[in-house]
Amino acid sequence: MTFDHIVIGVGGMGSAAVCELARRGQRVLGLEQFEIAHANGSSHGLTRIIRLAYNEHPNYVPLLRRSYEMWRRLEADAGEELLVITGGLDLGASDSRVLTGALEACRQHDLAHEHLSTGEIKSRYPAFNVPDGFEAVYQPDAGYLRPERCVTAHVAEARKMGAEIHERETVLGWEHRNETFIVKTDRATYEAPSLVVTAGPWASKLVSELGAVAKPKRQVVGWFQSSEPALFEVDRCPVFILDVEEGEYYGFPIDSRTPGFKLGRFHHLHEDLDPDAPRREPDAVDEEVIRRALRRYFPAADGPTSLIQACMFAMTPDRHFILDHHPEMPGLTIGAGFAGHGFKFASVIGEIMADLAAGGVTDHNIEMFSLKRFAS
Template sequence: MPGYDAIVIGVGGMGSAAVYHLAKRGLKVLGLEQFEIPHELGSSHGHSRMIRYTLQEHPSYVPLVRRAYELWHALEQSARETLVVTTGSVRAGPPDSDFYLGAIEACDMHQIPYEILGNTEVNKRFPGYQFPDGISSVYQADGGFLLPELCIVSHAQVAEEAGAEIHSGETVLGWEVQGDDVQVRTNRDTYSAARLVITAGAWAAKLVPHVAPYAVPERQVLGWFKPDRPELFTPENFPVFGIWTEEGRYYGFPNYSVPGFKIGRAHHLKQKVDPDDMDREIHADDEEILRGFTSRYFPLAAGDLLDTKTCIYTNTPDEQFMIGVLPDQPQVSVAAGFSGHGFKFASVIGEIMADLAQNGETSHNIDLFRLDRFDS
């Protein structure tokens, strides 16, 4: 008999949610995390992660984020913590850009209310913004951000209260299917389970050869700048945003929990990396990419650089997720390749992974994320 009903490798954003949902269903579950819980070496840190309905990535994400909101609020009740901060969200760009039009399409398809604001209107309503002519915005009132470290801790704590066993600082060395079960070897012990769930983020490629060619880690940099007018950059006065510009695609957040206006550029310097050997230092060109944009579009926030962090995107060729049961190994399911826009869905991804582990299928529509879609 296996020692566990399920083992989850990786207890970050997705894995902590998977452990939580499996434990809440009464399964005997073990979560294995190579670092501390939480940590700053992967993709689930940085004090804030955006959540929004303006999902220009694909309209299929809207039902998932709707369910994610429900599950985050349920976790807030169970953990007695605030995990979701509502600010409203802005998706902006040239009016003929796919980025802007895709946000409208997603909302229209799923009857999500929104407003269209020209640059003058958005700058007047939110004076921390200084968008130039030629930029249109989709404003949606329900957007905001999650507190990622607290989300992970809350999922893990409530999972342990439901009977889950979670080990931090334990590195998985390998796994193999043995008959109907799966054996997992770590630097401490060997474990067996009826099902294996792999939610290892940037390390998924090292554990799952099937996804390795398609889930590619990339270095990302975040910065926090000191506003000249901090009252304009509070959650009450400053919606989270994403914008497509000639400088690239940027995203940002108000002051919250730590000082500073938070800013990042999607795909930063497009540096493919090994997560175990990534440059985590911040260099002058990293700061300039963030400061130059901030000075043009949010000049009242372009003060001293207060803090920086590196994180990791794990990108797929189409920037959609990879979720499913491994072919020829039905005991094993994987979620990977979240391409810089996954954390908001972590609560529902955990539910999906629990479904796959327990039943081999899920009622959620995950056709967009098929593991075999890149196979020739």
């Protein structure tokens, strides 16, 4: 069977890429080894932060603006709420990377924001027990996405536009011959002049050049019951990034579709893994990584555990994405290394993948995401 494009991996990025290629009238096949919106990779967790005051690098902000637009378009197409606005806090000491990075993004891109003192944080958000001297950047456009519903919506829209998407079909390998990509799965063999790899932590198994630069990592998050749940409701608890001596934590308010206050630590235990044989079950050590922050900074949420869940993501050395063509096979488009902060960008990354795969170039500024930056 022959297609214009084959997309391997139909999670957050792949579902968006398939959808955008189908929107452009391309004959596209998406191959997913699990079911759609599965919990085995990087595109689940009930809620995922989206924010404009991007402390990681100001260059992400234009992509985020487009991402918001495209999430809203998907909401309209799907007829359901996918993006919930809560406002967002970046909290830390005055010289912390999280705080200074968020302020720099706001200043460079003229983002609406407030710079809050310790007293203002505690007065406005009594659930937060931040240390004396801490400050925060409040940005009103932040919120969270519902990742499983986002993936499902992208797939549904793609299918409406003619895309073929196969679930529970594992890619066994691929080869490039006579400007054609030949993809073999456990069911069939497919051909296309264009191959898109958006396979999350499995990407390095499909593209050898990613082996040293997109390494699979294990991550754990938890949901906890609060003794004062009203403090953690959407109107009183924004999404947040908290930079403290125990690490950088991120969290979410309680809403009607989640089992409690959600908290995790970025990069958790910095644990490497094989995505085909991961350590899926969280243990007491995993829980304590999160509990130590709950006890100190969110004591009213230090109640019974509702759920603890492990996931995986691929980490690059500089924690920035890889969005590029393969250096020797321009028909191979790679989206990888999203380093645990990529899902919010999935809608615009789908557009970028479609641009690169169908036209060879994109109008988006993706220079900092080149695979070539690791060549040395």
